Amino acid sequence: MKYCSHCQSELIITIPSGDNRERYTCSVCGTIFYQNPRIIAGCIPLYKERVLLCRRAIEPRKGYWTLPAGFMENGESTVEAARRETWEEALAKVDIGNLFSICNIPRLNQVHLYYLANLPDPEFGVGAESLEVDLFCEADVPWQKLSFSTVKQSLQRFFHDRETGQKLLHHIDL
Amino acid sequence: MKYCSHCQSELIITIPSGDNRERYTCSVCGTIFYQNPRIIAGCIPLYKERVLLCRRAIEPRKGYWTLPAGFMENGESTVEAARRETWEEALAKVDIGNLFSICNIPRLNQVHLYYLANLPDPEFGVGAESLEVDLFCEADVPWQKLSFSTVKQSLQRFFHDRETGQKLLHHIDL
Numbered sequence: 001m002k003y004c005s006h007c008q009s010e011l012i013i014t015i016p017s018g019d020n021r022e023r024y025t026c027s028v029c030g031t032i033f034y035q036n037p038r039i040i041a042g043c044i045p046l047y048k049e050r051v052l053l054c055r056r057a058i059e060p061r062k063g064y065w066t067l068p069a070g071f072m073e074n075g076e077s078t079v080e081a082a083r084r085e086t087w088e089e090a091l092a093k094v095d096i097g098n099l100f101s102i103c104n105i106p107r108l109n110q111v112h113l114y115y116l117a118n119l120p121d122p123e124f125g126v127g128a129e130s131l132e133v134d135l136f137c138e139a140d141v142p143w144q145k146l147s148f149s150t151v152k153q154s155l156q157r158f159f160h161d162r163e164t165g166q167k168l169l170h171h172i173d174l
Numbered sequence: 175m176k177y178c179s180h181c182q183s184e185l186i187i188t189i190p191s192g193d194n195r196e197r198y199t200c201s202v203c204g205t206i207f208y209q210n211p212r213i214i215a216g217c218i219p220l221y222k223e224r225v226l227l228c229r230r231a232i233e234p235r236k237g238y239w240t241l242p243a244g245f246m247e248n249g250e251s252t253v254e255a256a257r258r259e260t261w262e263e264a265l266a267k268v269d270i271g272n273l274f275s276i277c278n279i280p281r282l283n284q285v286h287l288y289y290l291a292n293l294p295d296p297e298f299g300v301g302a303e304s305l306e307v308d309l310f311c312e313a314d315v316p317w318q319k320l321s322f323s324t325v326k327q328s329l330q331r332f333f334h335d336r337e338t339g340q341k342l343l344h345h346i347d348l
Contacts, residue, residue, distance in 0.1 A: 001179045005207075008177045018232075018302070020262075021247070033179075036212045037246050039285060058192075072211050073195065077278035077347055078285060088194075099276065099343055104251035111213060111252060128192070169273055169343055173251055 006031050037109040040150075041081035042069020043117035044158050045094045050135035051155065052119060054089045056147055057131045064147035067114060067154065068092070070129075082115045090133045091125030094118060100158065101170040103150040112150045116158075149174050180205050211283040214324075215255035216243020217291035218332050219268045224309035225329065226293060228263045230321055231305045238321035241288060241328065242266070244303075256289045264307045265299030268292060274332065275344040277324040286324045290332075323348050 001011055001024045009028035016023055016032050024033040044067055045052035053065045068089040072081040079096045086094050094117040103112035126133050136142070138159045146152045153172050161168065175185055175198045183202035190197055190206050198207040218241055219226040227239045242263040246255040253270045260268050268291040277286035300307050310316070312333045320326045327346050335342065 003177060003179050003182045005175045005177050005179050005185070008182055011179070034245070035248050037248060037250075038210045039213065071208070072285075074209050074211060074283040075280050076211075077280055078276060079278075079345070080280075099345075102252060102273065104253075106249050106251055106254075109248040111246075171253070171273075173253075 001033060004029060004031060005033075035109075037106075037111050039072040039078065039081070040069050040110055040112040041072045041078050041115075042067050042085055042112070043082045043094060043096060043115040044100060044154065045086060045090070045092060045117045045119045047119040047122050047135055050137050051141070051158070052086075052090055052092060052124060052133065052135055053141070054127070054130040055132040056129065058129050061147040063131065064145050065142045065151075066147035067151050069112065069114065069151075078113055079115065082113070082117070086117065087127075089127040089130050091127055092119055092123065092133075095120065098167075099169055101150075101154045101172055103154070103172040103174060105150070105174045107174075114150075114154045175207060178203060178205055179207075209283075211280075211285055213246040213252065213255070214243050214284055214286040215246045215252050215289075216241050216259055216286070217256045217268060217270060217289040218274060218328065219260060219264070219266060219291045219293045221293040221296050221309055224311050225315070225332075226260075226264055226266060226298060226307065226309055227315070228301070228304040229306040230303065232303050235321040237305065238319050239316050239325075240321035241325050243286065243288065243325075252287055253289065256287070256291070260291065261301075263301040263304050265301055266293055266297065266307075269294065272341075273343055275324075275328045275346055277328070277346040277348060279324070279348045281348075288324075288328045 004026035007029040011024045068086040070085040097116040101114045178200035181203040185198045242260040244259040271290040275288045
């Protein structure tokens with residue numbers, strides 16, 4: 001960031017009055033540009049005993065398998081974001097249930113939220129950001145070809161909880 | 175937003191290739207400026223039977239009582255953000271427990287996260303953004319002078335759950 005998006009002037013990095021950390025600030029109009037973590041919302045869509053996964057058609061981790069998830073947009077709720085991403089990536093209409101995991105990745109300024117979800121019918125397709133979409137039972141999950149740690153850890157805990165009957169919200173710090 | 179913060183050129187509003195919604199995009203260098211919801215992290219600090227509240231010294235809702243909470247910063251986790259905000263606003267060191275509520279406010283592009291928290295000792299003070307800080311039992315909470323719906327609803331559900339022994343994660347959509 002170099003220039004003010006309001007008045008085109010040069011930005012400086014300074015601690016604004018009343019604040020306690022450095023911000024990009026406009027040297028002319030005074031606008032402060034705060035930068036904050038972003039939310040990735042997704043779900044663990046379940047049809048009977050099987051989980052719906054998507055193989056990514058885009059970077060990062062193109063070709064690897066993932067749970068449907070993506071950046072939450074302005075104007076929607078976390079549940080709406082998880083539902084929309086599942087539609088966009090897997091052409092699947094899910095019923096969103098309880099929140100299953102909150103994954104913090106401070107290094108990337110991201111918070112990932114995965115909801116449990118029910119896929120009422122085995123109806124899905126290959127969305128624009130996917131190469132393949134399919135249902136997997138636990139033994140068939142491509143564990144070595146999963147896209148992200150958040151996905152791997154959420155899936156591992158999901159299958160573990162299903163076995164033990166545990167119902168927890170998981171905090172996963174990466 | 176009118177100008178590119180990288181190259182100073184004018185921004186246009188367009189749907190980027192592969193996307194499905196309008197974004198601010200630089201007409202010269204092509205940078206896309208995504209805008210996403212922000213997280214407000216806070217907690218319900220409990221000392222014995224009483225909850226710690228802060229009276230706001232800043233707008234919005236200056237003079238009204240609130241739970242300690244604020245914008246999550248880059249480089250921290252949701253739990254760290256809740257702990258930091260409680261320190262900054264109430265000079266209180268809390269042990270953060272389970273997540274209690276997720277409050278979606280799509281109109282403001284905000285997601286509020288309130289954690290249960292334990293205040294081990296009745297040690298607190300008045301942080302820079304507060305006018306007063308105090309402990310309240312349920313009957314003494316200034317219900318008519320609370321700052322935000324998220325705070326009011328989270329507190330109401332907290333006292334309700336305490337009475338009924340219910341342990342739920344609450345989704346509050348406003």
